[in-house]
Amino acid sequence: MSVEAVQVAVPVPLYRLFDYLPPAGEPAPPPGSRVLVPFGSRKLVGVVTGRASAAAVDPERTRPIERVFDAGLIDPELLSLMRWTTRYYAAPPGELVNHALPAILRRNREIPTPRVHWLRCTPAGAEADLRRAPRQREVIELLAAGARSREALGEAGASAATLRRMLETGLVEACRAAPPPAAPGPDLNPDQRAALAAILCARNRFETLLLAGVTGSGKTEVYLQAARHLLRRGRQILVLVPEIGLTPQFVRRLEARLGRKAHVFHSGLGERERLETWQAARSGEAELLIGTRSAVFLPLMRPGLLIVDEEHDGSFKQFDAMRYHARDVAVLRASRLGIPIVLGSATPSLESLHNAERGRYRLLLLPERAGSAGQPHWHVDDPCGQRVEHGLTDKLVERIRKTLDGGEQVLVYRNRRGYAPVLICNECGWQADCDHCSAHLTWHRSANRLNCHHCGRYRSVPARCPECHSPQIQAVGAGTERIEAALMELFPEHPVLRADRDVVRGRDDFEALLDQVATGDPCILVGTQMLAKGHHLPGIGLAIMLDTDQLLFSADFRAPERLAQSIVQVAGRAGRKQQGRFILQSRHPEHPLIQTLADGDYLSAARLMLEERRDAGLPPWQNLAMVRAEAQKASDAAGFLREVARRIDGGAIQVAGPLAAILQRRAGFWRYQLWLMSESRTALSTETARLTEVIEAMREARTVRWHIDVDPMEV
Ligand code: ADP
Ligand code: ZN
Ligand code: ZN
Numbered sequence: 001m002s003v004e005a006v007q008v009a010v011p012v013p014l015y016r017l018f019d020y021l022p023p024a025g026e027p028a029p030p031p032g033s034r035v036l037v038p039f040g041s042r043k044l045v046g047v048v049t050g051r052a053s054a055a056a057v058d059p060e061r062t063r064p065i066e067r068v069f070d071a072g073l074i075d076p077e078l079l080s081l082m083r084w085t086t087r088y089y090a091a092p093p094g095e096l097v098n099h100a101l102p103a104i105l106r107r108n109r110e111i112p113t114p115r116v117h118w119l120r121c122t123p124a125g126a127e128a129d130l131r132r133a134p135r136q137r138e139v140i141e142l143l144a145a146g147a148r149s150r151e152a153l154g155e156a157g158a159s160a161a162t163l164r165r166m167l168e169t170g171l172v173e174a175c176r177a178a179p180p181p182a183a184p185g186p187d188l189n190p191d192q193r194a195a196l197a198a199i200l201c202a203r204n205r206f207e208t209l210l211l212a213g214v215t216g217s218g219k220t221e222v223y224l225q226a227a228r229h230l231l232r233r234g235r236q237i238l239v240l241v242p243e244i245g246l247t248p249q250f251v252r253r254l255e256a257r258l259g260r261k262a263h264v265f266h267s268g269l270g271e272r273e274r275l276e277t278w279q280a281a282r283s284g285e286a287e288l289l290i291g292t293r294s295a296v297f298l299p300l301m302r303p304g305l306l307i308v309d310e311e312h313d314g315s316f317k318q319f320d321a322m323r324y325h326a327r328d329v330a331v332l333r334a335s336r337l338g339i340p341i342v343l344g345s346a347t348p349s350l351e352s353l354h355n356a357e358r359g360r361y362r363l364l365l366l367p368e369r370a371g372s373a374g375q376p377h378w379h380v381d382d383p384c385g386q387r388v389e390h391g392l393t394d395k396l397v398e399r400i401r402k403t404l405d406g407g408e409q410v411l412v413y414r415n416r417r418g419y420a421p422v423l424i425c426n427e428c429g430w431q432a433d434c435d436h437c438s439a440h441l442t443w444h445r446s447a448n449r450l451n452c453h454h455c456g457r458y459r460s461v462p463a464r465c466p467e468c469h470s471p472q473i474q475a476v477g478a479g480t481e482r483i484e485a486a487l488m489e490l491f492p493e494h495p496v497l498r499a500d501r502d503v504v505r506g507r508d509d510f511e512a513l514l515d516q517v518a519t520g521d522p523c524i525l526v527g528t529q530m531l532a533k534g535h536h537l538p539g540i541g542l543a544i545m546l547d548t549d550q551l552l553f554s555a556d557f558r559a560p561e562r563l564a565q566s567i568v569q570v571a572g573r574a575g576r577k578q579q580g581r582f583i584l585q586s587r588h589p590e591h592p593l594i595q596t597l598a599d600g601d602y603l604s605a606a607r608l609m610l611e612e613r614r615d616a617g618l619p620p621w622q623n624l625a626m627v628r629a630e631a632q633k634a635s636d637a638a639g640f641l642r643e644v645a646r647r648i649d650g651g652a653i654q655v656a657g658p659l660a661a662i663l664q665r666r667a668g669f670w671r672y673q674l675w676l677m678s679e680s681r682t683a684l685s686t687e688t689a690r691l692t693e694v695i696e697a698m699r700e701a702r703t704v705r706w707h708i709d710v711d712p713m714e715v
Helices: 076-088 095-100 123-127 134-145 150-155 160-168 190-201 219-232 248-258 271-283 293-297 326-337 350-357 394-405 480-490 507-518 549-553 559-571 592-598 602-616 634-647 681-696 699-703
Strands: 006-009 018-020 034-039 042-051 067-070 118-121 172-174 207-213 236-240 262-265 288-291 303-309 340-345 362-366 377-381 409-413 422-425 442-444 449-451 458-460 473-476 496-499 524-527 540-545 581-585 623-631 654-666 669-678 705-710
Touching: 018 034, 042 076, 042 095, 076 095, 076 293, 076 326, 076 681, 095 293, 118 134, 118 150, 123 134, 134 160, 134 172, 150 160, 160 172, 190 207, 190 219, 190 362, 207 219, 207 350, 219 236, 219 248, 219 303, 219 340, 236 293, 236 326, 248 262, 248 288, 248 507, 262 271, 271 288, 288 293, 293 326, 303 326, 326 340, 350 362, 350 602, 377 592, 394 409, 394 480, 394 540, 394 581, 409 559, 480 496, 480 524, 496 507, 540 559, 549 559, 559 581, 559 592, 559 602, 592 602, 623 634, 623 654, 623 681, 634 654, 634 669, 634 681, 634 699, 669 681, 681 705
Parallel strands: 207 340, 207 362, 236 288, 236 303, 262 288, 303 340, 377 581, 409 524, 409 540, 496 524, 540 581
Antiparallel strands: 006 018, 006 042, 034 042, 034 067, 118 172, 422 473, 442 449, 449 458, 623 669, 623 705, 654 669
């Protein structure tokens, strides 16, 4: 007798699917169904991925599905994308449940009925005799001019109970939000027109278009016009942005120009809001979707165009559980959907440029700023032979003064939080290090603590050296906190605003800070990476980047790329309105990377870096995956990886390591990695998929924490 069993992805960290029988007397639920299954002594919500092979199923030992919540909830396109992603990134297949279903749907409960946000009057409501029901009559009167939001009705005095009653009796009904009116944009310049034409030319097929435009060149205008065309044809647009890029400012700009409500999706939303966006995406009600990384897995009913803004940004890669890169998943998704995808950046990743040079992506260039402003003037400030105080040379201080006196704003970028990154004893050379990580502790002066930026531990600041008891303890180097303090002292007449994770805790803090800058009054902004991203700061006349030399010589092969991207992004903050100025502090002004960038040419610098990667046999010329392991004993982690290396199927794969991670110890764990490289993507994928099962069965795997990282972003 043949059994009709199905395979179910269950959210557990195991590298396999599980077989279940249909609920008694019911047919097998189709793939994509949300089901409740018994798992050990627990009950878990999983997703049906397909039929189980009848031969492999033992009807005696296979348990039935307890309950089918929603048959076919995940459509075949999304389900197949999820399956591909878990396999490609060597993640447990159960991870697809966590990424395919919003948190509420991962619980043992029905889909909650959608909340009603907008109401309109029904014909029955318009004709009803409400002389005896004055409250309801008021609501009908309020709705006479058109739909209103629930909040607006509440403010006008309608109670929730009244509205509920009227919904039940059919006097009012739920409806879509009234769309904001679409505002016209500027006429595109010839470069923008050419880029738009190329995108629209691909509107009915798959093509990846890499829109490389200098900051302020009008990339967003190009996306907007392309999106507009496709929206008019009734298609959905999905825009992916980096974590920090999803400001209300950006969302409002898109809504205002496209005349559509933007449905947002990111980790900062409540569960209910995430579910609502997910449902609106699935039903097709949401025409414009904007989100961070995980939005790439939103169900789409009528997709027309995918856009990845700031495609080079590191936050598109997830660092735990399923280590996917949202940009790359988006490209694959567009290819399967047969629709175009636009990747936009002022500083495209070497991966994307490489793909463009090999003819896989189409490169669209916007070489000039769109408005009147040209590119900023470049200077390199070499602190060698100058007096440096709190990280600033006299020359820099003078430049800042001139800029403020001229009524403009200044941005100072320093990629280090805290007051000082190192605390040392001048007598014996002792340094304040973390006991659990291979790293120095950072002195945070206002909190009066020594913090470890890797494990989060902290301790008090010693008054004397713990080794030799000398009071000669000195802070070396300057983080944002110290630079802020120095600038406050130097320029007491101007506001100094700091932007780093110590003071800016959430989107709201950041928005408040941007609002203050938007007044345009002279001020100094001091901050980390947060300031380098694509925010519109039109008043900045001078941008300064401090002390980044160590990245030129880092052991991480991606460090120069990230440095070049930060340099260009920070330089691009200057002079949005008029000619701006950028100063890079460096002791290596003759370094080829800095020289090329100083000529104002990121793409040439990128080509230089691509050649270096080719000569060193590194990505994107080679495909790379890592097996990472960490353990409290270094020998356990390294020994485990040596065992893994022995089991790797050589042939098309080169293996290197075990190698120590750059941060060799973190939170008490020693960290090692094994590099697997191949020119063949298929060979590497096949091997990583096989390895997950091989490793899972290894005895040594129980003594370590391990995972596979495909296309890793850090070393
Ligand atoms: P990017 O996305 O490349 O940083 P934006 O699209 O934000 O650039 O454009 C930068 C500024 O230039 C914006 O204020 C935008 O309104 C303006 N802009 C863009 N294109 C044009 C154009 N063709 N004519 C005039 N102004 C433009
Ligand atoms: Zn000492
Ligand atoms: Zn630590």
